[in-house]
Amino acid sequence: MTTPLARVLLDRIAATGPVTFDDFMRVCLYDPEHGYFATGPLRSAASGDFLTSPEVSPWFGRTLARSVAATRRPRARRLSVVEVGAGSGSLLRPLLAELGEDVDVHAVEVSPAARDALAGIAGVAVHQRLEDVPPATDTVIIANELLDNLPAALAVRCGPGWEERHVGIVDGALTLIAAHPRPEVVTWADRFSGPVEEGGVVEVQLEASRWVTKALRRIRHGALLAFDYGGTANELSGRRTEGTVRTYRGHHLGPDPLLEPGATDITMDVNFTAVLAAATAAGARGELVTQAEFLNRWGLGDELARLADEERTLAVGGAPMERLRTRSEHTDASTLLHPRGLGDFRVLLATVGQGGLPEAGR
Ligand SMILES: C[S@@+](CC[C@H](N)C(=O)[O-])C[C@H]1O[C@@H](n2cnc3c(N)ncnc32)[C@H](O)[C@@H]1O
Structure with missing residues (x-):
């Protein structure tokens, strides 16, 4: 299928x-x-x-709310909570319900459809860019599945060095072609690629690091929490033969990213070694954990046990509809912790100033 954007790109490249x-x-x-x-x-x-996790279960937002509440400094004025790439608002709704009214909640979205959805949530201020959010002393910034969409260069291992892959035209079609690498691409690839065999493909995620730096600059006291698929540089090195760039459509892997530009998303595994380095370089205290570890730290395991107990009580008490509802709530919430699925997602926790995520929460 040729898309209108394919035509635009073909004309521009020609x-x-x-x-x-x-x-x-x-x-x-x-x-x-x-x-x-x-x-x-x-x-x-x-x-x-x-x-995504917040679409799967409201327990994602509820559990996150506990970690956000714990970042409050005792005598701090209001806390500003900012979600970037807030989608439908499925994270902010339960988070807001849990935190109450003494927080300022902001949603940042590039998508007009998402901004429309978010505008319907009482208590949420909606913005198009992070720069539009009013600065606050105490700030928590949250991003779920944002970093994996930020534009990345492609580098290919070539002897001891690198080539870049650019998008050109071959036989009338958009095609990846070899190009001399830019210096910043080489520097990033040398530092963060992990072991890569000849011809192996690395997504050079300079934009993700820039975004982390930009987000952290807005926080005097507080934290940045970024959830996504991916791993450390070493963990990703097994996925370098083809690289990890892909598209999704209708909940399945979609076509090659060059085939239907504008009609599919383009995503990749996030290199958390690189974003952690960006956080540390920006002066934050950084930590990487799995999503399961993070959610359990903030009590999701206990909530699951409580839901399981409730379901058993309802089974004895003869309340079949209630029991079914509790069971499906339990199943959805468990999905957030699945070791080969959402539970294996990674979280960059970067804390700044006197706020942050106290060890006592563990
Ligand atoms: C994969 S979706 C995740 C949505 C939501 N966080 C969730 O977990 O359901 C990525 C979202 O980020 C938004 N987005 C992508 N790049 C963005 C950017 N640079 N700034 C703000 N929003 C962005 C998209 O419009 C989309 O709604």
């Missing part, structure tokens, strides 16, 4: 030459007229292309 893969991704996802996130319906919903 006129001015190949584009870097990060530029290609930026256009595919964010072009105001044709970009995947800038147009169309809500992408992260049961009816969309992928299902």
Whole structure:
């Protein structure tokens, strides 16, 4: 299927030459007229292309709310909670319900459809860019499945060095072509690629590191929590033969990212070694944990045990509908901890100043 954006890209490349893969991704996802996130319906919903943790269970937002509450400094004025890439608001709704009214809650979204959905949540201020959120002394910034969408360059191991892959035209079609690497791409790949065999593909996630730096600069006291799929540089090294760039459609892997630009998302495994390094370089205290470890630290395991008890009581008490409801709540919440699924997602916890996530929460 040729998309309108494919035509735009083919014309542009024919006129001015190949584009870097990060530029290609930026256009595919964010072009105001044709970009995947800038147009169309809500992408992260049961009816969309992928299902995320907060869409699976409200216990994601509820459990997160406990960690957010724990970042409060005793005599601090109001706490500002900012979710970037807030989607349908499925994280902010339960979080807000749990935290009550003495927090200022902000949602940042590039997608107009998502901003419309978020505008319907009482108590949430909606913005298009992080820069539009009013600064606050005490701030917690949350991002779930945002970093994996930020544009990345592609580097390919070539002898002791690297080549880049740009997007050009071969036989009338968008095609990856070899290009001389930019110095910043080489520096990042040398530092964060982990072991890569000849011809192996590395996503050079400079934009993700820049975003982490930008987010942390907004926090005087507080924390940044970024959840996503991916791993450390070493953990990702087994996935370097083809690299990890992919698309999703209707909850399944979608077509090659070059085939239907603007009609699919483009995503990749996040290199958490690199984003942790960016957080540390920005002066934060950084830690990487799995999603399961994080949620259990803040009590999700105990809630699951409570739900299981409740279900047993309801079974004895003869309340079949209530029992079914409790069972499905338990099943959904357990999905957040699944060791080969959402539970294996990673969390960058970066704390700044006197706020942050106290050890006592463990
Ligand atoms: C994979 S979805 C996740 C949505 C939500 N966080 C969730 O977990 O359900 C990524 C979301 O981030 C938004 N997004 C992507 N890049 C963004 C950016 N640079 N700034 C703000 N929002 C962005 C998209 O519009 C999309 O709603």
